[in-house]
Amino acid sequence: MHSSDEHFLATVEAQLHNWFGNQPVLSRKELLARVATLNPTLKQATFDVYLHRLTQRNQLIHAGRGVYALPDGALVADFTPLVPPELTSLWRAVATELFLRSGCVWTTQWLNDFTTHQLMRTMQLVEVEPEALQSTFYALKDRLGARVFLQPDARVLELYVAETPDAVLVLPLVSRAPVQHVADTPVPRLEKLLVDLLSDPTVFAAYQGEELRTIYRTAARQYRIDGRTLFSYARRRGKAPALRELLLAVGLSSLLPA
CATH class of the missing domain: 1.10.10 (Arc Repressor Mutant, subunit A)
Incomplete structure (x- = not known):
């Protein structure tokens, strides 16, 4: 040279x-x-x-x-959350009983690693294919009783879910959602969590506004995020323009599609 x-x-x-x-x-x-x-x-x-x-x-x-x-920057790793044993047991029982082909489970407790405010009351989410929603709801209700809610609207979330410790929400799984297996349990990839928070402000009302921006910034500092996976899933949820706007607002333009 x-x-x-x-x-x-x-x-x-x-x-x-x-x-x-x-x-x-x-x-x-x-x-x-x-x-x-x-x-x-x-x-x-x-x-x-x-x-x-x-x-x-x-x-x-x-x-x-x-x-x-930069070599001296914070090292990023793959997002592999600690799956509580009860979440694994819950998924295995329901998946076996109903012969579920796909789905995932997770807890909003994981989001506390990214937020400014630590929420003490968290939710567990069970996502399955739309045709399995009703059967999954009743199977869980038989095990867990009144803790289980099927696709709750804003009113149910405010009046009942918010007052229920360890509430379990049964929600539809979006096709080709990015899912990984941790401890033999299907859980969302980080890209899915980030897009879901943006896509459903009713269910995730506690994680909107500046808190959502904090989550994105912190997640990008701590973990590896695949921009293509992020936008592919956002497009299936009809949120690609909103995601682009958010990434630009929080200084994560490196995740935008080339």
């Missing part, structure tokens, strides 16, 4: 922390835009050489496909 290139690369290295700011990751497109402010005539082939050199020198690290992070 010529001395002029070395000098330019040193200038880029000096700017990296400023360019990242509070963002945990930047996409290749975003990095190119920032480097181009130093050299508007920069060719993409030359930029790719610079990018390769920066990763070789450990000035940047790969944080996903086409996404980069």
